[in-house]
Amino acid sequence: MKAKYINPFLAASMNLFKEHLGVDVRSLNPFVRKDPTVLEEVSGIIGLAGETTGAVVLSFSRVTAMNIVSVFAGKTYTALTNEVLDGVGELVNIIAGNAKKDLLDFRISISLPGVIVGSATKIHWPEGVPVITIPFDSNLGSLSVNVSLKEAE
């Protein structure tokens, strides 16, 4: 999986968190996730289909999810409510939609975002390609953007 597929998601994530939400966030070194079924507690998933297929998964700890959605929505959440999960889905939607403009060479469609809590075993990663994790550290907690994309043959 080439960096040109990952960089748009990285740039879109940084723009959303740093420029729009004002979160003090910095990206750490990307790595290949050995077990893609083990993510943090809250994951927002968006599927991509077309010339490039795969998934982008934004994964947060419970506290990070509440903190970031609180900033996003302008309301303080102290529990992992449906509205927090909805906010996570929207954040993923924005990142994927923004990244898509930099992936125009690969005409792709994006699915409506889905959010899961707990085990990440239900994520349908494409077969035969690694899951690249881009971890972020921030003043609101840690999170990661996980990407696995496969070029159509």
Added chain:
Amino acid sequence: MKVLVIDDSAVMRRIHRNTLTEHGIPASDIFDASDGEAALKIATEGHIGLFLVDWNMPKLDGFQLVKALRATPHYASTPIIMITSEAAKYNVMEAINAGVTNCVVKPTKGDVLWQKLAKYVDPKTGGGA
């Protein structure tokens, strides 16, 4: 003027509602819907003066909703603002061609969104045109 906010995200509906009320639109004039079908129902029941429409929604998406509204003589020229994360130029052109009045790419600050909306709002009626 009544404003109809259409977005499948409850958080986005909350954010847009806050932006509108912070700029003087009475909360009682703001309606919302979580999909295009529900929006069409509300639109047929009362005069809406401004639509804020998300693109990606279940049932009837924003693109289909705009075309349905524009096919109705009553809403042939009503301002419709598309608020979407689809940042590519061809997406914006597609929205404009479908009949969208203006397009705003998410993420957007409330003040930036309001700059796009303000010219469609009549200050004499406390936010209503």
